[in-house]
Every structure is written in structure tokens, then in C-alpha cells.
Amino acid sequence: MWYGIGNTGLPNPAGAFVQVLYDGTVILSTGCADIGQGSTTALAQIVAEQLGVHVDDVRVVAADTAVTPDAGATSASRQTYISGNAVKKAAANAGLIITGKAAEMLEVPPEDLVLSEGSVFSAADPSIRVTLQEVLAQCRRDGIQVLGAGSFNPAVTGLDEETGQGVPYATYAFATQWAEVEVDTETGQVEVLRVVAAHDVGRAVNPLAVEGQVEGGCAMGLGYALMEEVVIAGGVIANPRLSSYLIPTACDCPEVTTIIVEDAEKTGPFGAKGVGEPALIPTAPAIANAVSNALGIRFYDLPITPEKILRALKARAEQDAGAGRGQ
Amino acid sequence: MPVLNAKENLVFVVNGRPVRLEVEPDATLLDVLREQLDLTGTKRGCNEGECGACTVLINGEPVASCIYPAVKAHGKNIVTIEGLGDESNLHPVQQAFLEAGAVQCGYCTPGMVLSAKALLDKNPDPTEEEIRIAISGNLCRCTGYGKIVAAVRAAAKALSAE
Amino acid sequence: MYWEKYYLARNAPEALDLLAQFEGQARLIAGGTDLVIQLREGQKRARVLVDISGIEEMQYIKEDNGKIRIGALTTHRQLAASPLLRKTAPVLAQAAASVGSPQIRNVGTVGGNIVNAQPAADTAVALMALDATATIISAAGEREVPLTGLFAGVGKSNIDPTREMIKEFSFDVAPGRLVSAFGRIARRNALALPVLNVGVSLACDRQAQNLQKACVCVAPVAPVPLRATEAEQILINEPLNDRTLRAAAEAAARSARPRDSRLRGSAEYRIELVRVMTYRTLRNALQSLEGDAGA
Structure with a gap:
């Protein structure tokens, strides 16, 4: 599977503000809404990495439309890539003030300086250094605030109305998933025994969160493959409840083995891309292929219910019987 | 008093604290916990006993509080997520959920943690299947359950080491 | 308000007294896991609920x-x-x-x-x-x-x-020996209403040669749980072997009258499940007999 990151062929920028307080606390302000995927943590990690501070020193003000800069929707698998770039730029701009002040203190050109592990030092000679604390103290004495703003908009074009050609996405996620299933040919029940999911995420900012996204995506994909269906009757949803629209329980989900592939994306923050939707998309096709591999019958509509399986098996048995008579 | 009637005082224990309060006759336990006792850690999900977000422990057993008439709780011992631990002093099950990455959006988490606690209170060394059955009444849309199962296993270890 | 009064009865006579007192406007509630929802949705009505779940005896x-x-x-x-x-x-x-x-x-x-x-x-x-x-x-x-x-x-x-x-x-459960088993198909592995349930119990003599009694119940294939009496007759009258189990399962499938259901599946599908699950459940019940005999 390959899947575009961000909104298709449309500008979809995100913005961010970063301030480094004189005590070393970093305030990150971002409109990015964390709906459980862990973006608040990942964005804090990106800022910490950029400024060479500990992630615990980064406070995130997120998704408050009254005060935070717009980051666009948490959708289209875009926040790690797009807001990630925005917060990285904001942090880098704040960092320029730090390296600028440190350059005065150390008497070296600011572009030679590196921010890492709470210090500012010369890349050429790391012994030429000053602690971040000292630089911030100097900023305070000089009345300089350490602020940075950043925004990022992926390099895309609109799509040609005639040909559909263009650059819809700045980058793509790649994934392969594998499923092992057991099919009861008398009842049509399918048990998914195991899923292995390999995902190129560019760079895993937070590997535990990436695994969480992948495992959750596989569970959604399993539901999509085998049981989930909005039934519409007379224009009305006939199963609008959790008692009639069934999603997988703990007893339905298999063990998922996640393989994180890190092929750094040049335009991504520290190489990162996205993994939201990509985690869910390959699962249903993998399960459908596994069912077809088990039965030798292809299914073209989801969910692949036990009833559809039994009907297909019966149709094949009748066809085989018919062919047998013809010989 | 032979029987408890509408509007009469309901007496029960919530998180170790005796509570006496007047409830509407058709209030559910969830209504009372959230609206009258401000214990909003217990979530309202489907409101029909199908998702487990409203799970609380009644006399040690997980129960769907959204379809449990409040008056039924008279004389019983209720534990909600607030009764387990707080930010500075997490219960071992909560700590295990945190460390395993078993929490994503968090909506199922209070109920999930309580179902896990109820299991481990009775069965300190559960099999994977026993864990999955114990949390089968708690739907989770984010995690795929794998890290939750791992967290319960880790909590079992942590609790037995205590 | 879904109901106006809620009483906790301490014993059965007290509960029956309360019912009598409210002359048809009160009804019993036990666990309430179905009833509370039905009352909220107006599928059932009661002005007064008499809770009997606390009657430990x-x-x-x-x-x-x-x-x-x-x-x-x-x-x-x-x-x-x-x-x-x-x-x-x-x-x-x-x-x-x-x-x-x-x-x-x-x-x-x-x-x-x-x-x-x-x-x-x-x-x-x-x-x-x-x-x-x-x-x-x-x-x-x-x-x-x-x-x-x-x-x-x-x-x-x-x-x-x-x-x-x-x-x-x-x-x-006596005399002789009683074996039984339950079979269930649902749309997922937990927390789901059954697409098909089969319950069987078989009473036999000590030697387990012949069945003295056979009960086969399948549901939902009719408005009420269905006893598959033709299947039961076959089990009692025929020699106890795999062919008989299959014949009984066929008979159970013949007696099933499910309706097409959007959520449970077509009638045809569920009749097929009656056949498969009746056979399997019978086999499971008899396996426990063999297990006993071997022990």
C-alpha cells in the first residue's frame, strides 16, 4: 500500500508558536488536536529535539481555538508531518535567538553553533560551549525574549481537471500487512489468527505510539473486513447503535506484530511522515486475500460475512457438480 | 423502613466514603455518580450497556452503571476510577496502562482499568484468554487491545511482586 | 420520568404485596439489564418498579x-x-x-x-x-x-x-446419566446476540448404549425457542451413531422456521447453521459421555 499524507491537492498548512522561558521551560502552542494518537507528545518531542532540551521541559498548549495557531484538522494522516514541520520551524526560529546570543558570548559565528542536551556549542570545536541556562540568563539581562513562530504547507499542486494530473501529496506512506486466518467452511466463521504489519513511517518519533496506531488500525481494519457495515433501510440507518453495529471486542482481535520501517523523508520533521490512516487501510485487503487464499474464492464486497462465505462455497459446490455432470 | 421508596435517601459507599443522598427514582447510578457526586471519571458511552465506558465496581464486580438504577446501589460498595489512584499515586493497574501505551483517546480507559482490577483481585495470574474475556465488555476503538492485554499482564506481575 | 417509584423488596411476599398494592401498575425488576432499556424506549411501561434482586434466598x-x-x-x-x-x-x-x-x-x-x-x-x-x-x-x-x-x-x-x-x-439429572452441550454462533466472539443457539441434553443408561431421552432446542428460528421434536425422536429411536446424529441435525433444520433478518442473516443461512450446529453440539455432548466412560 502507498498512501498520500495530507489533504489531496490542496493547501493545508499548520502553524505553531514556541517560547523558551528564562527558566528553560519551553511553551509550545499548536492547534493540533490530539485525539488519542499521541500528537501532543510527538510534537513536544520534536521541539525538544530541535532545541536540545528534555521533553519533560516542554509544555504543550494544544487545540484551543481561542489561543493556539491553526494547525488544520487532525485528519488525512497529516499532523506528524505537517504540524511536526511547523513546530520544528517555530522551535528553530526560537533557537536562532539562542544561538545568536550564544554567538556573542562565545565569539563564534551563530551558524556554527549547535543546540544539544542543554548546551550551545561549536560544531567545529565542542569545547567552545555555554550552557542553555547561561544563554537564557544573558537574554534575561538583555531583555530579549526567546520566541519563534513557524508554519508549514506541503508542496502540492491542484489536480488538472482534464487529466487528473498533478502533485496531490508531498509525501507518501508505504506499508505491507500480512494476515493469517482460519475459515470454518461449515459455518463461514472467520478467525483472524495473526497480523503482521510493516509500516514505513519515515522516522518513528515515538515508536510506542506508532505501534499503538498500527495495532488500533489493524483492529479497525478487521472490523471493516469481517463485521462492520452501516445498514441503510429507507434512507435511515438501521443499525445506529453499538448493539447492532458491531465493532471488534478484545476476543476478536489477534496479536499484531508491528514492524517499523524508517526510511527518512527528506521533507519531514527529522524524517517523519504519518501513520494514521495507513495503519487501517491494508488490513481488510490482507484479510480478504487470506480468506481467498484459504478458500480459493475471491470476495469483492465487505464485510466478508459468514453468510457470504457459505453462499460462495455453496455456489462453487453446485458449479463443480454441474461441471462433473457435463463431463 | 421496609422498602426504599422514590426520593428517599440512598445510602451507599463510594470509594470508601459513606454517602447519603436523595436521588430521582429513575436515576441511574451513572447519573448520580456524574451529576450529583461529580465523579466524572466514569464515562457515558452508548448508554445501553453495550460499551463498558460506564463500568464501575459494585461489591467488587464490574457493572454497567448506565443501565443500573441508582436505588439498586443502596447498601452497596461502589468503586469508581477515582477510587483507585490519582496522578501522584497511581494504582498498579493504572501505572501498567501508562507504561504499556494502553491508553490512546482514553474514553474506554476508566472502565477498562476497573474491569482489569476486578479480574486481578480474584485471579492474580490470569491467562491471556481470561484477560480478554474479562475486558470483552469494554469496547476500545483505538488500541486494538494488544497493549491493554499486555498492561493487564504487567499489572498482574507488579501486584504479585508487591 | 421513566418510572415514578422504585421499591427494594426484601423477600418474595413483600414483593407480591407491593405488586398487589399497585394493581397492575407495578412490575418486578431483577437485574434490569434489558428492562431498564425497554422502559426508557417505551417498549414496556410501569409506574412502579419493585426490585427483587436483593432477595438472597x-x-x-x-x-x-x-x-x-x-x-x-x-x-x-x-x-x-x-x-x-x-x-x-x-x-x-x-x-x-x-x-x-x-x-x-x-x-x-x-x-x-x-x-x-x-x-x-x-x-x-x-x-x-x-x-x-x-x-x-x-x-x-x-x-x-x-x-x-x-x-x-x-x-x-x-x-x-x-x-x-x-x-x-x-x-x-437422574436416574442414569445426563450429558449436555451448548452451541452458539454470533457475529463476534463476545458481547453479541446469538445468530443461532443450540442446546442439547441426552439422558442415557449407565452403559451409554441407548438414549432414554433427548432434548434439542434451537433458537431463534421461531417466535419462541424451538424444541426440535422430530430430531429428538430420531435420536431416541435410532442406534446411537454418527449417521443418527446427522439425521437428527437434518430433522432439526427441517423444523426451523427462521425469518430473514437484517442483523442475523437470511433464513436459508440460518437453517444451514441449525444443521451444522445441531450436529456439532450433539457430538460435543456425546464426547463428554465418552470422556466420562474413559475416565
Whole structure:
């Protein structure tokens, strides 16, 4: 599977503000809404990495439309890539003030300086250094605030109305998933025994969160493959409840083995891309292929219910019987 | 008093604290916990006993509080997520959920943690299947359950080491 | 307001008194896991609820003179965990373990499951398969009704919850040996209503050569849980072998009259499941017999 990151062929920028307080606390302000995927943590990690501070020193003000800069929707698998770039730029701009002040203190050109592990030092000679604390103290004495703003908009074009050609996405996620299933040919029940999911995420900012996204995506994909269906009757949803629209329980989900592939994306923050939707998309096709591999019958509509399986098996048995008579 | 009637005082224990309060006759336990006792850690999900977000422990057993008439709780011992631990002093099950990455959006988490606690209170060394059955009444849309199962296993270890 | 008054009864006479006092406007509530939702949605109405779930003397599972007796307020969790039932009537323990979720099983009662009268209710199928009898009490006294006579239609039982209550269920486990098993197909592995339930119990002599009695119950394939009597006759009259089991399963499938259901699947599909699951459940029940014999 390959899947575009961000909104298709449309500008979809995100913005961010970063301030480094004189005590070393970093305030990150971002409109990015964390709906459980862990973006608040990942964005804090990106800022910490950029400024060479500990992630615990980064406070995130997120998704408050009254005060935070717009980051666009948490959708289209875009926040790690797009807001990630925005917060990285904001942090880098704040960092320029730090390296600028440190350059005065150390008497070296600011572009030679590196921010890492709470210090500012010369890349050429790391012994030429000053602690971040000292630089911030100097900023305070000089009345300089350490602020940075950043925004990022992926390099895309609109799509040609005639040909559909263009650059819809700045980058793509790649994934392969594998499923092992057991099919009861008398009842049509399918048990998914195991899923292995390999995902190129560019760079895993937070590997535990990436695994969480992948495992959750596989569970959604399993539901999509085998049981989930909005039934519409007379224009009305006939199963609008959790008692009639069934999603997988703990007893339905298999063990998922996640393989994180890190092929750094040049335009991504520290190489990162996205993994939201990509985690869910390959699962249903993998399960459908596994069912077809088990039965030798292809299914073209989801969910692949036990009833559809039994009907297909019966149709094949009748066809085989018919062919047998013809010989 | 032979029987408890509408509007009469309901007496029960919530998180170790005796509570006496007047409830509407058709209030559910969830209504009372959230609206009258401000214990909003217990979530309202489907409101029909199908998702487990409203799970609380009644006399040690997980129960769907959204379809449990409040008056039924008279004389019983209720534990909600607030009764387990707080930010500075997490219960071992909560700590295990945190460390395993078993929490994503968090909506199922209070109920999930309580179902896990109820299991481990009775069965300190559960099999994977026993864990999955114990949390089968708690739907989770984010995690795929794998890290939750791992967290319960880790909590079992942590609790037995205590 | 869904109901105006809620009473906690401490014993059965008190509950019946309250019902009498409110002259049809009060009804009993046990676990309430179905009833609360039905009242909220207006499928059932009651001005007054009389809660009987706290009556502890109606929660028991005991063996008494070749009979198993189960108090109507026994919860599904208690049924599922009962060593006595697991040994003597696994069909009922397995059925109870299939109901809803742990949260529902902790509260819902077997009596409530029966009075609610859903045609596929797990414990109803199991109790039908055990040829159980219900003891019903009211101000007028006590009466015994076989489970087969308890269901009047979808969601309708022959028990008037504004006047009567079930006291207990009982079924024979002696003489000879009783084996039983439960089979279930649902749309997922937990917390799902059944697409098909099969309960069977087989009573045989000590040598397990012939069946003295066979009960096969399938649901939901009719408005009430269905005893597959033709299948039962085949099991009793034919030699006990695989061919007989298959013939019985065919007979059960012939007797099934399911309707097409958007959620449960087509009639054709479910008739096929009756055949497959009846055969498998019979085989499972007999396997426990062989296991016993070998031990």
C-alpha cells in the first residue's frame, strides 16, 4: 500500500508558536488536536529535539481555538508531518535567538553553533560551549525574549481537471500487512489468527505510539473486513447503535506484530511522515486475500460475512457438480 | 423502613466514603455518580450497556452503571476510577496502562482499568484468554487491545511482586 | 420520568404485596439489564418498579433428590461459574457464560432472562434443552410450568410480571446419566446476540448404549425457542451413531422456521447453521459421555 499524507491537492498548512522561558521551560502552542494518537507528545518531542532540551521541559498548549495557531484538522494522516514541520520551524526560529546570543558570548559565528542536551556549542570545536541556562540568563539581562513562530504547507499542486494530473501529496506512506486466518467452511466463521504489519513511517518519533496506531488500525481494519457495515433501510440507518453495529471486542482481535520501517523523508520533521490512516487501510485487503487464499474464492464486497462465505462455497459446490455432470 | 421508596435517601459507599443522598427514582447510578457526586471519571458511552465506558465496581464486580438504577446501589460498595489512584499515586493497574501505551483517546480507559482490577483481585495470574474475556465488555476503538492485554499482564506481575 | 417509584423488596411476599398494592401498575425488576432499556424506549411501561434482586434466598444452585434447583435470581455469572452446573448441566453453564458481557452477567438473572422471553435468550435455550420446569408464585399460590409452556411470542412470556414471579427452575439429572452441550454462533466472539443457539441434553443408561431421552432446542428460528421434536425422536429411536446424529441435525433444520433478518442473516443461512450446529453440539455432548466412560 502507498498512501498520500495530507489533504489531496490542496493547501493545508499548520502553524505553531514556541517560547523558551528564562527558566528553560519551553511553551509550545499548536492547534493540533490530539485525539488519542499521541500528537501532543510527538510534537513536544520534536521541539525538544530541535532545541536540545528534555521533553519533560516542554509544555504543550494544544487545540484551543481561542489561543493556539491553526494547525488544520487532525485528519488525512497529516499532523506528524505537517504540524511536526511547523513546530520544528517555530522551535528553530526560537533557537536562532539562542544561538545568536550564544554567538556573542562565545565569539563564534551563530551558524556554527549547535543546540544539544542543554548546551550551545561549536560544531567545529565542542569545547567552545555555554550552557542553555547561561544563554537564557544573558537574554534575561538583555531583555530579549526567546520566541519563534513557524508554519508549514506541503508542496502540492491542484489536480488538472482534464487529466487528473498533478502533485496531490508531498509525501507518501508505504506499508505491507500480512494476515493469517482460519475459515470454518461449515459455518463461514472467520478467525483472524495473526497480523503482521510493516509500516514505513519515515522516522518513528515515538515508536510506542506508532505501534499503538498500527495495532488500533489493524483492529479497525478487521472490523471493516469481517463485521462492520452501516445498514441503510429507507434512507435511515438501521443499525445506529453499538448493539447492532458491531465493532471488534478484545476476543476478536489477534496479536499484531508491528514492524517499523524508517526510511527518512527528506521533507519531514527529522524524517517523519504519518501513520494514521495507513495503519487501517491494508488490513481488510490482507484479510480478504487470506480468506481467498484459504478458500480459493475471491470476495469483492465487505464485510466478508459468514453468510457470504457459505453462499460462495455453496455456489462453487453446485458449479463443480454441474461441471462433473457435463463431463 | 421496609422498602426504599422514590426520593428517599440512598445510602451507599463510594470509594470508601459513606454517602447519603436523595436521588430521582429513575436515576441511574451513572447519573448520580456524574451529576450529583461529580465523579466524572466514569464515562457515558452508548448508554445501553453495550460499551463498558460506564463500568464501575459494585461489591467488587464490574457493572454497567448506565443501565443500573441508582436505588439498586443502596447498601452497596461502589468503586469508581477515582477510587483507585490519582496522578501522584497511581494504582498498579493504572501505572501498567501508562507504561504499556494502553491508553490512546482514553474514553474506554476508566472502565477498562476497573474491569482489569476486578479480574486481578480474584485471579492474580490470569491467562491471556481470561484477560480478554474479562475486558470483552469494554469496547476500545483505538488500541486494538494488544497493549491493554499486555498492561493487564504487567499489572498482574507488579501486584504479585508487591 | 421513566418510572415514578422504585421499591427494594426484601423477600418474595413483600414483593407480591407491593405488586398487589399497585394493581397492575407495578412490575418486578431483577437485574434490569434489558428492562431498564425497554422502559426508557417505551417498549414496556410501569409506574412502579419493585426490585427483587436483593432477595438472597432466591439465589441458589443446588442438587436435591436427583433434581437441580436454581433460584430465579441467580445471576448469569453465578450460573457460569457453578461447579455443580459445569459438571451436571454444562449446557446451562456455557449458555450463561455467553450472555452479554461480564458487566451484564454480573447483574442479569436467569429469571429475568426467561421473563424477558427473547426467542434466542441463551439460558432459555439451555433450560428448554434440560426440559426444565419453572415454579411461579403469586398471591394465588404456587404453580409449576414446563419451560415449553412459558413462552407466548417474541418478548412475551406467560408470566405476568405485575402479579407473578418465578421462584425457581428445576430439572432432572437422574436416574442414569445426563450429558449436555451448548452451541452458539454470533457475529463476534463476545458481547453479541446469538445468530443461532443450540442446546442439547441426552439422558442415557449407565452403559451409554441407548438414549432414554433427548432434548434439542434451537433458537431463534421461531417466535419462541424451538424444541426440535422430530430430531429428538430420531435420536431416541435410532442406534446411537454418527449417521443418527446427522439425521437428527437434518430433522432439526427441517423444523426451523427462521425469518430473514437484517442483523442475523437470511433464513436459508440460518437453517444451514441449525444443521451444522445441531450436529456439532450433539457430538460435543456425546464426547463428554465418552470422556466420562474413559475416565
